[in-house]
Amino acid sequence: MKYNGTSPAEDLHPYNVEYIVNPTQDELKDLAKExxxxxxxxxxxxxxxxxxxxxxxxxxxxxxxxEKNYKDYSSEIIxxxxxxxxxxxxxxxxxxxxxxxxxxxxxGMGKRAVPIQFLxxxxxxxxxxxxxxxxxxxxxxxxxxxxxxxxKPELRLVFTAECPAPNVAGEQAILVxxxxxxxxxxxxxxxxxxxxxxxxxxxxxxxxxxxxxxHAGAKMVKVKxxxxxxxxxxxxxxxxxxxxxxxxxxxxxxxxxxxxxxxxDGEISITENGCFAKTYGLKRESEPVIYDGTINPNAWTExxxxxxxxxxxxxxxxxxxxxxxxxxxxxxxIGEDEKNIDDYISGKVKAADVIDKxxxxxDGWDFxxxxxxxxxxxxxxxxxxxxxxxxIPKVKFMGILNRDEGADAAIPGIIKFAxxxxxxxxxxxxxxxxxxxxGKERGKTRSPFTQPFFPRKMELQPxxxxxxxxxxPNVITWMMNTGFIGGDAVDVKEGRALKIKIRxxxxxxxxxxxxxxxxxxDPDFGYFIVDITAPENEELxxxxxxxxxxxxxxxxxxxxxxxxKKWVETLNKERKEYLQSYNLxxxxxxxxxxx
Numbered sequence: 001m002k003y004n005g006t007s008p009a010e011d012l013h014p015y016n017v018e019y020i021v022n023p024t025q026d027e028l029k030d031l032a033k034e035x036x037x038x039x040x041x042x043x044x045x046x047x048x049x050x051x052x053x054x055x056x057x058x059x060x061x062x063x064x065x066x067e068k069n070y071k072d073y074s075s076e077i078i079x080x081x082x083x084x085x086x087x088x089x090x091x092x093x094x095x096x097x098x099x100x101x102x103x104x105x106x107x108g109m110g111k112r113a114v115p116i117q118f119l120x121x122x123x124x125x126x127x128x129x130x131x132x133x134x135x136x137x138x139x140x141x142x143x144x145x146x147x148x149x150x151x152k153p154e155l156r157l158v159f160t161a162e163c164p165a166p167n168v169a170g171e172q173a174i175l176v177x178x179x180x181x182x183x184x185x186x187x188x189x190x191x192x193x194x195x196x197x198x199x200x201x202x203x204x205x206x207x208x209x210x211x212x213x214x215h216a217g218a219k220m221v222k223v224k225x226x227x228x229x230x231x232x233x234x235x236x237x238x239x240x241x242x243x244x245x246x247x248x249x250x251x252x253x254x255x256x257x258x259x260x261x262x263x264x265d266g267e268i269s270i271t272e273n274g275c276f277a278k279t280y281g282l283k284r285e286s287e288p289v290i291y292d293g294t295i296n297p298n299a300w301t302e303x304x305x306x307x308x309x310x311x312x313x314x315x316x317x318x319x320x321x322x323x324x325x326x327x328x329x330x331x332x333x334i335g336e337d338e339k340n341i342d343d344y345i346s347g348k349v350k351a352a353d354v355i356d357k358x359x360x361x362x363d364g365w366d367f368x369x370x371x372x373x374x375x376x377x378x379x380x381x382x383x384x385x386x387x388x389x390x391x392i393p394k395v396k397f398m399g400i401l402n403r404d405e406g407a408d409a410a411i412p413g414i415i416k417f418a419x420x421x422x423x424x425x426x427x428x429x430x431x432x433x434x435x436x437x438x439g440k441e442r443g444k445t446r447s448p449f450t451q452p453f454f455p456r457k458m459e460l461q462p463x464x465x466x467x468x469x470x471x472x473p474n475v476i477t478w479m480m481n482t483g484f485i486g487g488d489a490v491d492v493k494e495g496r497a498l499k500i501k502i503r504x505x506x507x508x509x510x511x512x513x514x515x516x517x518x519x520x521x522d523p524d525f526g527y528f529i530v531d532i533t534a535p536e537n538e539e540l541x542x543x544x545x546x547x548x549x550x551x552x553x554x555x556x557x558x559x560x561x562x563x564x565k566k567w568v569e570t571l572n573k574e575r576k577e578y579l580q581s582y583n584l585x586x587x588x589x590x591x592x593x594x595x
Contacts, residue, residue: 090186204455217234220253221248231260234403255387302376316370407491409488410564412549511540517530537549575592
């Protein structure tokens with residue numbers, strides 16, 4: 001059947017079911033315990049869902065559109081007929097279940113707040129609970145007169161976690177109607193499909209209002225009595241949340257950890273009332289705010305390993321046979337092979353037989369390695385020293401994270417861009433190395449503006465960015481490597497590479513925001529790097545190795561200048577080809593490729 005959507009405000013309750021409107025967090029926890037499969041409870045009283053999906057499924061995300069218009073969008077296209085069939089299957093499932101959880105709230109607050117409605121079947125009660133944490137309530141945004149009237153959402157997301165989507169890949173589908181701003185999530189049980197589903201629509205909604213949503217954390221920093229905002233772009237796993245919560249200047253207050261909207265003259269508006277943090281490797285010593293927020297009983301968690309005593313183990317990676325035995329029923333439920341599980345428990349198959357040196361398991365043996373993409377959803381009120389979201393200063397520093405990795409990892413620890421156009425070009429490149437959020441895939445990748453959620457043509461982002469930054473004459477744009485120099489984690493253990501640690505990153509940012517770096521132009525790329533010969537940089541060099549500040553030194557010391565020169569040549573060539581594959585202004589491309 002053909003899909004025919006109507007705007008959410010025109011038909012507030014499109015399904016013939018009972019609506020459970022704006023239940024409390026305690027009510028959602030009770031529903032999740034009863035209806036959401038694979039729900040664990042930690043010793044801190046957090047609900048901890050173990051999901052089938054361990055990351056978003058971008059390949060199963062489709063824009064509902066005429067297939068001839070595929071070039072206008074960044075995602076796959078699905079026809080109105082196929083979308084209609086899938087939406088009808090979802091409708092039948094919803095009405096068979098007879099109940100829907102309805103959340104009414106806002107993305108953001110103040111004059112930029114956007115009303116949104118979420119609809120969840122009871123099997124997704126945990127996802128509703130997590131999403132409610134991040135929403136701003138009607139009571140926080142609306143006047144008494146507005147509260148007395150029916151809710152008028154401009155966006156809607158419908159989520160059926162346990163309803164399969166037949167005749168499509170993975171039996172899952174995320175269908176996006178940009179004309180009416182409705183997203184249908186069918187068959188996925190991962191919270192990110194709800195969170196990113198709303199933010200994908202917001203990307204388009206705000207673009208139409210001459211703004212630009214950035215996949216970026218943001219924090220307020222105070223230096224010498226000046227208060228300003230800093231934004232940090234980055235793909236999942238690059239350290240965006242960690243960097244957002246690190247301290248610089250006399251005072252630092254986190255504003256947002258994932259997405260903000262940029263407007264003219266450096267104004268930013270927020271999206272969420274909490275934090276969606278990655279928990280792998282979490283330690284109180286290095287990330288106290290996220291650690292304490294995660295074990296707060298009002299936080300929700302997803303795919304965090306907990307032992308028999310219900311204690312979180314944030315660094316869990318390879319599972320022992322006894323670990324697998326303890327989790328056997330959970331692993332079978334999410335679709336792991338029972339025979340393989342039994343062979344591992346019995347010792348017939350050992351970890352070394354099925355896991356490579358990078359910790360990546362063979363197909364069919366994913367259960368032997370616990371996902372590094374575990375998450376916590378923390379309410380803003382549980383985040384110590386959060387910023388006043390009613391009074392956000394204008395942006396002064398805008399940066400992007402590149403988690404470089406591999407034998408030719410040579411991105412400097414910190415870079416200052418020479419112009420807004422150069423920043424737009426590098427933000428468009430969106431370079432990093434794939435992390436656990438991408439699943440089992442390894443290797444370097446590019447994602448324009450680290451923003452796989454922008455639904456229209458990707459080249460619209462740098463053009464809009466350049467327009468906005470032109471109204472911000474004092475903004476400083478930068479890039480930081482949060483990965484490695486000259487190798488990967490295995491090479492670091494064997495003394496062949498350097499890891500850029502959290503304390504290195506924090507020291508570099510501190511020096512930059514305090515205007516305590518003497519820069520010099522990099523001869524190969526035209527941006528600015530730390531001048532390691534300048535006396536003014538001695539304090540920074542005492543905290544950060546010179547090989548991180550200028551990786552060329554690392555390659556010279558290790559007699560690998562052939563690798564470095566090849567990297568420069570290859571990178572310039574690949575960057576030029578990549579940027580030219582989009583319809584970008586020449587001045588943006590020319591600031592990135594200087595030879």
